[in-house]
Amino acid sequence: MEKFSFLSNKEFRKLVEGLTGSFTVYGTVRKDARLSAAGDGFPAYGRISCFEDLVLGLTPTHLSAKEFLFPQRETLLKFDIEKMTHAAVVEAVDQVIIGLHPCDIHAVGLMDRVFAYGKPDVNYLARRAKTVIIGTDCMPDRFCFCKSVDTMNVDAGFDIFLHRVKGVEPPQGAGPPQNGFLVRTATDRGKTILSKYAKAKKASLKQLDEIAAFEKKREDSFTAHIDAPAGQLPEIYSKSDESPVWERIGAICYGCGSCNNVCPTCYCFDVKDEMKSNLNEGERVRVWDGCTLEDFAKVTGGHNFRRTRSDRLRHRFNRKFNYLTGRFGALFCVGCGRCSRTCLVQINISEVTNELIREYNAKKRQ
């Protein structure tokens, strides 16, 4: 119980303003308000330069926060052929990301393991070390299924975590109830930042009841789910190579890579050497790549190891539920539902998985 303290909205404002003064701050914002059906914009990540920019949303953002740790395009090396010089480039600034939901925090944890695996990735790890993560609570929409993949709650992987509360009822005539947050910290860095920029008070029992009630409501609000225990999914996927599901979804897939690009755990990239027009200087850059794109598994000579969209989708789904679980001991899908939400042809990751589960169970009964 002691792990929670209360941060009034006023103090939260001080925290955010303090952070924008000393860090590069990214956080959840609302985008394109004019074009959204409800008129209040779409949830997305963006640069936070003042407190008003920040909108802590309850539902997931379109793109994940991975771009702040693993940018769409980054320079790894600069070279000069004429001078015969080269220098590695590691770009990392002190930054804060505010508004990650539990699924996103789990995703960052998986990325940390990926980029530390084998030969550690200097660029990612340098950036990660300088990144403060501030999480916040959420409410599932019809695509969220973190409850089914054990990523609904987090105890680590963030520096500060914010639970929304209505706050203490003020004495009569003193205005509306003051909103605020119950905060948890999981790192010393989080504790230091919190005490440096804001004054947190002791949380009241009423507030604790309030977030317990919110969490209960959240748990009961899931409409999407996976119909098998998370631990069984690698086995089910490994027996589903011949499933007719792949042909069916392959036929409607664009191969547009949107699922890869919005996914918080898709980390594949391409490395290219780009020459400047003077033909002396150049850069080695790394850019996002996606396994559902046609040229992803194409090699010299023109052979493509996964020529059809069906092959490529099967590969992507297996990367999430089967292939990587052996290496990292965890599912690589955190249930954020972003791929299903973004897919124009409505390929839904939880529905596809449930179809495979049904086939697997039917085969077992035979």
Place this chain on the structure above:
Amino acid sequence: MPENAEKIRPKAAFFSFTCCEGCQLAVLSCEDELPDILRALNIVYFREAMTEKRVEPSQREDYDIAFVEGSVTTQKEITKLKHIRKKAKTVIALGACSSTGGLNCLKNRFPMDFVKKTVYGKYAEKYKKTFETLPVRPIDSIIKVDCYLHGCPISKTEFLSAFTALLMGKTPITQNYPVCVDCKMAGNICVFEKGMTCLGPVTRAGCDAVCVTYGCICWGCRGLVDDPNVSAHKETLKRYGLTAESMLRSFDLYGNCSLRKSGSLGVRPAKK
């Protein structure tokens, strides 16, 4: 640059067929890089950029790289294009008109007599030979093209990367994935979620999705990717309320999409 640079500098020529010449302007707008380009290339013909009113390279004159802009709409252009192919070691299609036919293909929706009459009125009949016109075609329906720079207009970045690749003897890379990739990387909210429709999911990327980034939609100016899922896109457009006719119109705007070519030099189009 070595001493004998002048001798090894490849000769390049820019030719323009039926188009707005905007892709040549896009080349000229690479202002920071133009000195480098001039150091590396010996440009023997570039009407849009040259002060002197020189005539096109003669029969005897050779050039290594021909940048060809514009689509083909007359018999004269066919003859000239074939001549260019004979002379040049490498032919590069510069922009939508030359690589896919471009906006000019709108003409192909009508009979040629009707088109001529609409534009030239009574003179269409009087000066038959002057106003001779053929259905619009991309240049690769007449000659072999080694490399395509797509877009209306071309992307400066792509032009410069093709330029360095050619000088280094590498194959210029043309993206073979849909605009959705560029659009997601730009952090855009999907056009379909904003209550509009778009050709991005089947259109070749490489444009950084500028149109969507600045509030517009993708009209497909770069042509289709090698292996587009057109039937899926028709279903999507239908789901978002587009009629069959308006669908065909949007697919058709930047040239007949069925005439799409492979993304880059040496890579064959996707197998059926």
